Amino acid sequence: MNEKEALVRFGISMPQSLIEQFDAMLVSQGYDNRSEAVRDLVRRALLAPGHIQTEQMAAGTIVLVYDHHVSDLPMVLTDLQHQYHQEINSTLHIHLNQHQCLEVIVVRGIVSRLRDLQQRIQVLKGVGYAELSVTHVDETDHAEHGHHHHHDDHHHN
Known part of the structure; x- marks a missing residue:
């Protein structure tokens, strides 16, 4: 992420059991907060084959x-x-x-x-x-x- 790029806040609703699993994963992988983990998940999703333009x-x-x-x-x-x-x-x-x-x-x-x-x-x-x-x-x-x-x-x- 570009340092000059503004961060945008938004809310996410999840079932309690899912957020508990997510938080456990964050701890096991060494994340400091949910935002870092969500950013990594989004980056990974954007690299999925269907999202990459063939001429990039x-x-x-x-x-x-x-x-x-x-x-x-x-x-x-x-x-x-x-x-x-x-x-x-x-x-x-x-x-x-x-x-x-x-x-x-x-x-x-x-x-x-x-x-x-x-x-x-x-x-x-x-x-x-x-x-x-x-x-x-x-x-x-x-x-x-x-x-x-x-x-x-x-x-x-």
Whole structure:
């Protein structure tokens, strides 16, 4: 929240049992007050897939679990990730057991491209799970920034 932004007060009515559960959650999660918790819940709700415009810039993760013994799946996943190299910032690969791998792909780009990548991964034979989670939406107009951020390109070799 912008420090200069005015706070607006409003009331919420809830059943007593629900507010008691909410207050218990606040204590367990370390919130100082209900307002902070409600703000976080609203922010989280606004990041839900149905509320994000497809042409917005966003950052997040694609988490997938797959069987690396399925034909040429590791090679197909690598090739697919190379097709989306502009959107992929980093990957983390973990061997869960003899057959399954977990991969976390850190992504940043236009939401429609991120969703496209997630969907292309999800439909591959051997992929058991692939989920896009958007954790930040860039509120500035993406058109003024374009799809590429060149200011750091000279640092990467």
